[in-house]
Amino acid sequence: MSSPTAIVLAAPGTNRDLDVSFALELAGASPRIVLLAELLADPSVLGAAQMLVVAGGFSYADALGAGRMWSLELSHGVGDALTGFVSAGKPVIGICNGFQVLTRTGLLPGSLGHNESGHFQCEWVRLEAPPSKSIWTAGLEPIECPIAHGEGRYVHPDVAALTAAGQVALRYSGTNPNGSLDAIAGVCDESGVVLGLMPHPENHVLARQHPRRTRGTQHGLGLHLFEQGVRHARGM
Amino acid sequence: MASGVRLTIRSSGDDPRSGGLVADAHALGLTAVTSIHVADVVFFAADLPHDHLAELEAVLIDPMLQTGTWDVPTDGIETALLPGVTDPAATAIQLAMATVGLPHVEVATGRLFQIDGDLSPTEHAAIARRLLANQVIERWAPAPIEPHFIDATATADRTVDHVAVTNLTDDELQALSRERGLSLDLAELRAIATHYRGVGREPTDVELETLAQTWSEHCSHKTFRARITTADGTEITPLLKQLRNCTDRIDAPFVVSSFVGNAGIVRYSPGVTLAVKAETHNHPSAIEPFGGANTGVGGVIRDVMGAAHHPIAVTDILCFGPTDLPADQLPEGVLHPRLIESGVIAGVADYGNKIGLPNVAGAVLYDPGYIANPLVYAGCIGIAADAPELPGPQPGDLVAVIGGRTGRDGLRGATFSSATMDATTGDVAGASVQIGDPIVEKLVIDAMAECHGLYSAVTDCGAGGLSSAVGEMAEGVGADVDVTLAPLKYPGLRPWEIWLSEAQERMVFAVPPAHWPSMQAVCARHGVEAVSLGTFTGDGVLRVRAGDLTVLELDTHFLHDGRPQRSMVATLPTPHRGDAAAPECADPTATLLALLAHPNIASKERVIRRYDHEIRGATAVRPLVGAHHDGHADGVVLAEPTDTHGFAVGIGVNPWFGLADPERMAHAVIDEAIRNVVAVGADPDMVVLLDNFSWGDPRRETTLGDLVMAVQGCCDAAEHHGAPFVSGKDSLNNEYLGSDGQRHAVPPTLVITAMAHVPNADATVTPDLKHAGNVLVQVGSTDVEFAGSHFAKLHPVGPAVVPAPVADAHDRYRRLHRALASGRVLACHDLSEGGLAVALAEMAIAGRLGVRIHTLPHADATTAWFSESNGRFVVELRPRDLTWFTELVGGPIHVLGETTTHGAFEAPGISASVEQLVAAFRQEGAL
Incomplete structure (x- = not known):
C-alpha cells in the first residue's frame, strides 16, 4: 500500500512534532519534519506532500497569545500555498498549538481562549465524534487521549450554525476540561479536510500508553484518527 | 508618556487571572478587595500613524476574545519591568511587526490592574507592593506608568579597576569581602592576597569576582570538601570523599560516570546511556518564585545537556511554609508562602511545558521551617546513544558559546546563593534573579542533537556564567577569550558583567576549528546564535580580554586548586534510640481522616495537573493513577514507545525524621526512594541514587554534626542496597536572619532520587486496588517508631525513635521484585508517611474499592496503623496466589484482610466510607 508523505510543520517552540511523526508512521504515512523557516524559504515543499500536520507545542512561547506569531508568518509567507493545499482536498490537521494556529489563519472557524481554570492542565479526556463533514473523524469510535494546554477553551459566535454546517468534529465526553463552548474539542473547515483539535491523539497510539492499562483498559486508541487521515490521503 | 503610544488589551469575558488575585489579596489580609481586573499593556516608544495602529490591533487583539484601547487610563495601578529585565513579549511583538511589514520601534510590556473595594490609598499601595508587582523584577505606579525602553545607544565602559588586596590587614580584607559581597572567608582572602603578592600586582575587579564565584560554596562545595574534626579531636573523612568512596566500594557495573562533569551517567541496557542530575534553586525562588523556579528547571536541563545527553524528563521537589499562614505571622521582607x-x-x-519535557516525579512538602527559605529541587534525565567519551578541550579548539544572549541577568548568583537571607535580600539581590526563555533552550537541544562528533567538550553556563563555564573547561589547558564578541541583549555591559552574567540558555563548547563551519550551519538552521569567543591555548593560563584590553589573567591551577581547604568543627547529635512507648489514639478513624487531609499527605493533583507528563509518549506509569486517575503512584516508569524495557524514578525525603535523628533519616529516605521504584516494577539490583542536601549554616557545629551523620547514614544505606550515588549537590546556608535577631534554619532536608532499571515495561504495577475479593498482605514488619511521624504532628507520642534501618531490606526487595515481575501481583504500594492506615486508604481511594481488615501486623493497634517503620509494602493478590507469594517472598508477611465492593474502610477501630476518604484526601472539606 502506498505511504503518503506527511509534512509535520514545526516552528520555534513546537515540541510534539516527534510524537505526531511516530503516530503517522504507525498509521502508514511517511512523516517528514519541516521547520517553519525552511517552508518560508521554499513553499514548494508543500506541493510534494499529501498531508500536512501543524504540530503542538508553544510556538514563540505563545508570547502574543497561543499560535498568533506562527499564524502571522504562515499567512504572510505561504498563505496562498496553504489555501491551494486545502482546495486540492489534501488532509490537514492542527493539534493543540496547531489548532490555535489554524483558527488564527482563518482556515478553521472560532478561536481558543484561556482555560476556565486560568492555567495549563494535563489530564486524559474521552472524545466522541458527532456526525460531521470531517474526513478525519466521521464514523470514528470514541478515543481517549491527554490534553496538555492552557489556552484550549473553544469559542465561536454562532455555535448552532457551526453544528448545523457539520463542522463540529469532536466533543469532550463526560468532563468538559476547559470550559469549551458546547464541549467542542475539535472542528473542521467547510470542506471537511482540515481538522483542528486541542487534545493529543498522538500520545495514545499504543495500548501501553493508556493510564488505566494496569487496570485492564485497552480501548480508544488515538491512532485510528490518523489512520482515517492517511486513508483519505491514499485515496487522493 | 513623553512620546509614543500604548495599547491596553482586556479580555471580553472574565479574565481567569482575576479570581486568583482576589483570593491572594484576601489571604494577605486585604479582605476589603471585591475584584481585581487585569489588562495587558503594550508600550511603543514612538508615535505611530493611524494605519499602523489599525495593523497593530489586527495583530495583537483577537476580536473573539479581547478588546483593546489606545486611551491612556486615569485610574488603577500599573506594573512594568525594571530596566534590564528580559521582556520576551516585547521581543515577540517586534518580530510580529517586522513580519507584517511595520517599521522597527522599541516596545515594552506591562499590566494594568483596576481594583474594586473599600480601600484606603495605603491599602492600594500594599496590594501593589505585596501582590501585583514583584519588586525584584517589576516597578509599580498609579496608572499611567512611565515605561522604560531599552537604550540602544548605550556605550560600554571598558575600564578595568585594580582592587588593592596585597597590603590589607585581616580586618580590611574581611571588610572588602563584605562590601563587594564576595562571601569569602579570611583564609581564602589571605590566599588571594598572598597569590597576588607573588604575582607582583593587585587583582583586577574581574579576577576578584571570578575567584569569588569559583570559590563560592555553590561552585566549590567547601563544606563537603572540608577537613572536619569533632569536638574530641576525631578527624572525619571529607563528606564528598565519603560519598565517592561509597560509590567506588559498590563498584556497580552499570555506572559509567559518577561525581564528575555535570551529571551522573549509567548504562542499563547495551548501546544506551542515561544521564541524571538534580539541583536546588532555593535562594532565587525565595525572592522571585516564578523566575527562580523557572530557571532552576532550565539550569538542571542544561546540566544534562552539558553531559552530552538529550533531555527526556524533569522532576521537582518543593518545600513551602504553610499556605494558610496568618499575614501577621509573616517575617519582614518575606513573601507569603501562598x-x-x-x-x-x-x-x-x-x-x-514549554521546552516539551514531561515532569514525571516529585513531592510537595509543607512545614513552618520553610516560611522564609522555600526549597526548590529540580531534576533532569537525559538519554544518549553509547558514544566514546569526549576527549576534553584540546589546544587550538575554539571557545564557542551557543544559545541565548548575554545581559545583566543573575549577576553574582553563586555568591548570593552562598549567603544568608535577611529582610533586605529581595532589595539588594535584584540582579541575582535570572529570567528564563525555554524556547531558546529547546532550540539549543534540537541543534545539539545534530552536533554529535563535532565538539571535544561541552558544559553549561550556570552559576558564575562564562567565568565558571570557561574557567572550568580551561582547567590545565588555558584559554584566551574576548568577551566583547559575545552577543548581547542590549549594549552598555562592562566586561566583568559579560564575564559573570548568569543569562540563561547558553552552552559553551570546545570545537576543533575544522568542525566549526558544520556546527555553525546546524545552529543557523535551528535559529540558534553561535559565536566563537577565542581559543583554548595549551599554556594553562586563563586570559580574558575586552578587545585589546586584558581584564583577567589567572593561572588556572590557582583558580581551581588555590583555595585553602576549610577546617570545620562538628558536634555530633545524640538522638534518642532507646525505649519507645506506643502512643495512645482515642479515635483511629478521625486520625486517619486528619492524616489524609494533612497537606503533606493529601492529594497533589492540583499541582501535578499543571505539568505535562504525557509528552514524548514514554510515560508508562504516571504520577497519578487509578480508576479516576487521582491516586499517587509510588514511582513513575518511563519507557520509549519502541522499547520493551524502561526505567523508574522514585523520591525519598523526610525532614521531620531529620530533626530527630539525621543518620536514621538518611537511611529511611534512601529506603523510601528505593521502595518507590521497586513497587512499580524496577530491579533493586540496578538502582542509582542522587543526593541533594539543603541544610542550615554548617559553620554552626551542631548543624554540621547533623550533616556528618546524614552522610554517614547515606553511605551505609547505599552500600546495604548496592545502590551507588552518581551525582549530588548541596545547598547550605538556607537560613533567614529575622529582624528579631534570630537565625531560622530549614529542617535538615535530604532529597534522594532513585533511578532504576525496569526490565519489562509492560509488567509495571500501580497501587490502586483492582478487584473485590482479593487478599491484602503487608510485606515487612512494624515496630514502635513514631519520632518525626505524621501521627506525631497530630498527637503526643512521648519518647520516640525514628524508624531504624531494616537488616534484610535488600533481600526482601529482590524477592518482592521477582513476584512483581511475574505479573501476578495486582497492586503494590509502599508504606511511608501516615503508615499502614494511610497506605490502605490511598489504595482504596485510587481503586475506588473497599477494604476489610481483620488482622493487624502489630499487637498494639496504634503502632500497627500509624507507625512509619521502614521496609514495608502492601500488595493485592488473588486468593489463589497467596501461597505462591508467601513462599516466594518469605520473611515477615502479614495477611491483613481483603478487598470489597462495600465502598468502605472496615477494620478494628476504623470505619469510614471510601467517599469520606476521597473527600479528606482531596481536602474537599477544607476548600
Missing part, C-alpha cells in the same frame, strides 16, 4: 507556592509551581510548569 505566593511563593503559586509562583514556584507556575515557574516549574512554564519551563517544563
Whole structure:
C-alpha cells in the first residue's frame, strides 16, 4: 500500500512534532519534519506532500497569545500555498498549538481562549465524534487521549450554525476540561479536510500508553484518527 | 508618556487571572478587595500613524476574545519591568511587526490592574507592593506608568579597576569581602592576597569576582570538601570523599560516570546511556518564585545537556511554609508562602511545558521551617546513544558559546546563593534573579542533537556564567577569550558583567576549528546564535580580554586548586534510640481522616495537573493513577514507545525524621526512594541514587554534626542496597536572619532520587486496588517508631525513635521484585508517611474499592496503623496466589484482610466510607 508523505510543520517552540511523526508512521504515512523557516524559504515543499500536520507545542512561547506569531508568518509567507493545499482536498490537521494556529489563519472557524481554570492542565479526556463533514473523524469510535494546554477553551459566535454546517468534529465526553463552548474539542473547515483539535491523539497510539492499562483498559486508541487521515490521503 | 503610544488589551469575558488575585489579596489580609481586573499593556516608544495602529490591533487583539484601547487610563495601578529585565513579549511583538511589514520601534510590556473595594490609598499601595508587582523584577505606579525602553545607544565602559588586596590587614580584607559581597572567608582572602603578592600586582575587579564565584560554596562545595574534626579531636573523612568512596566500594557495573562533569551517567541496557542530575534553586525562588523556579528547571536541563545527553524528563521537589499562614505571622521582607507556592509551581510548569519535557516525579512538602527559605529541587534525565567519551578541550579548539544572549541577568548568583537571607535580600539581590526563555533552550537541544562528533567538550553556563563555564573547561589547558564578541541583549555591559552574567540558555563548547563551519550551519538552521569567543591555548593560563584590553589573567591551577581547604568543627547529635512507648489514639478513624487531609499527605493533583507528563509518549506509569486517575503512584516508569524495557524514578525525603535523628533519616529516605521504584516494577539490583542536601549554616557545629551523620547514614544505606550515588549537590546556608535577631534554619532536608532499571515495561504495577475479593498482605514488619511521624504532628507520642534501618531490606526487595515481575501481583504500594492506615486508604481511594481488615501486623493497634517503620509494602493478590507469594517472598508477611465492593474502610477501630476518604484526601472539606 502506498505511504503518503506527511509534512509535520514545526516552528520555534513546537515540541510534539516527534510524537505526531511516530503516530503517522504507525498509521502508514511517511512523516517528514519541516521547520517553519525552511517552508518560508521554499513553499514548494508543500506541493510534494499529501498531508500536512501543524504540530503542538508553544510556538514563540505563545508570547502574543497561543499560535498568533506562527499564524502571522504562515499567512504572510505561504498563505496562498496553504489555501491551494486545502482546495486540492489534501488532509490537514492542527493539534493543540496547531489548532490555535489554524483558527488564527482563518482556515478553521472560532478561536481558543484561556482555560476556565486560568492555567495549563494535563489530564486524559474521552472524545466522541458527532456526525460531521470531517474526513478525519466521521464514523470514528470514541478515543481517549491527554490534553496538555492552557489556552484550549473553544469559542465561536454562532455555535448552532457551526453544528448545523457539520463542522463540529469532536466533543469532550463526560468532563468538559476547559470550559469549551458546547464541549467542542475539535472542528473542521467547510470542506471537511482540515481538522483542528486541542487534545493529543498522538500520545495514545499504543495500548501501553493508556493510564488505566494496569487496570485492564485497552480501548480508544488515538491512532485510528490518523489512520482515517492517511486513508483519505491514499485515496487522493 | 513623553512620546509614543500604548495599547491596553482586556479580555471580553472574565479574565481567569482575576479570581486568583482576589483570593491572594484576601489571604494577605486585604479582605476589603471585591475584584481585581487585569489588562495587558503594550508600550511603543514612538508615535505611530493611524494605519499602523489599525495593523497593530489586527495583530495583537483577537476580536473573539479581547478588546483593546489606545486611551491612556486615569485610574488603577500599573506594573512594568525594571530596566534590564528580559521582556520576551516585547521581543515577540517586534518580530510580529517586522513580519507584517511595520517599521522597527522599541516596545515594552506591562499590566494594568483596576481594583474594586473599600480601600484606603495605603491599602492600594500594599496590594501593589505585596501582590501585583514583584519588586525584584517589576516597578509599580498609579496608572499611567512611565515605561522604560531599552537604550540602544548605550556605550560600554571598558575600564578595568585594580582592587588593592596585597597590603590589607585581616580586618580590611574581611571588610572588602563584605562590601563587594564576595562571601569569602579570611583564609581564602589571605590566599588571594598572598597569590597576588607573588604575582607582583593587585587583582583586577574581574579576577576578584571570578575567584569569588569559583570559590563560592555553590561552585566549590567547601563544606563537603572540608577537613572536619569533632569536638574530641576525631578527624572525619571529607563528606564528598565519603560519598565517592561509597560509590567506588559498590563498584556497580552499570555506572559509567559518577561525581564528575555535570551529571551522573549509567548504562542499563547495551548501546544506551542515561544521564541524571538534580539541583536546588532555593535562594532565587525565595525572592522571585516564578523566575527562580523557572530557571532552576532550565539550569538542571542544561546540566544534562552539558553531559552530552538529550533531555527526556524533569522532576521537582518543593518545600513551602504553610499556605494558610496568618499575614501577621509573616517575617519582614518575606513573601507569603501562598505566593511563593503559586509562583514556584507556575515557574516549574512554564519551563517544563514549554521546552516539551514531561515532569514525571516529585513531592510537595509543607512545614513552618520553610516560611522564609522555600526549597526548590529540580531534576533532569537525559538519554544518549553509547558514544566514546569526549576527549576534553584540546589546544587550538575554539571557545564557542551557543544559545541565548548575554545581559545583566543573575549577576553574582553563586555568591548570593552562598549567603544568608535577611529582610533586605529581595532589595539588594535584584540582579541575582535570572529570567528564563525555554524556547531558546529547546532550540539549543534540537541543534545539539545534530552536533554529535563535532565538539571535544561541552558544559553549561550556570552559576558564575562564562567565568565558571570557561574557567572550568580551561582547567590545565588555558584559554584566551574576548568577551566583547559575545552577543548581547542590549549594549552598555562592562566586561566583568559579560564575564559573570548568569543569562540563561547558553552552552559553551570546545570545537576543533575544522568542525566549526558544520556546527555553525546546524545552529543557523535551528535559529540558534553561535559565536566563537577565542581559543583554548595549551599554556594553562586563563586570559580574558575586552578587545585589546586584558581584564583577567589567572593561572588556572590557582583558580581551581588555590583555595585553602576549610577546617570545620562538628558536634555530633545524640538522638534518642532507646525505649519507645506506643502512643495512645482515642479515635483511629478521625486520625486517619486528619492524616489524609494533612497537606503533606493529601492529594497533589492540583499541582501535578499543571505539568505535562504525557509528552514524548514514554510515560508508562504516571504520577497519578487509578480508576479516576487521582491516586499517587509510588514511582513513575518511563519507557520509549519502541522499547520493551524502561526505567523508574522514585523520591525519598523526610525532614521531620531529620530533626530527630539525621543518620536514621538518611537511611529511611534512601529506603523510601528505593521502595518507590521497586513497587512499580524496577530491579533493586540496578538502582542509582542522587543526593541533594539543603541544610542550615554548617559553620554552626551542631548543624554540621547533623550533616556528618546524614552522610554517614547515606553511605551505609547505599552500600546495604548496592545502590551507588552518581551525582549530588548541596545547598547550605538556607537560613533567614529575622529582624528579631534570630537565625531560622530549614529542617535538615535530604532529597534522594532513585533511578532504576525496569526490565519489562509492560509488567509495571500501580497501587490502586483492582478487584473485590482479593487478599491484602503487608510485606515487612512494624515496630514502635513514631519520632518525626505524621501521627506525631497530630498527637503526643512521648519518647520516640525514628524508624531504624531494616537488616534484610535488600533481600526482601529482590524477592518482592521477582513476584512483581511475574505479573501476578495486582497492586503494590509502599508504606511511608501516615503508615499502614494511610497506605490502605490511598489504595482504596485510587481503586475506588473497599477494604476489610481483620488482622493487624502489630499487637498494639496504634503502632500497627500509624507507625512509619521502614521496609514495608502492601500488595493485592488473588486468593489463589497467596501461597505462591508467601513462599516466594518469605520473611515477615502479614495477611491483613481483603478487598470489597462495600465502598468502605472496615477494620478494628476504623470505619469510614471510601467517599469520606476521597473527600479528606482531596481536602474537599477544607476548600
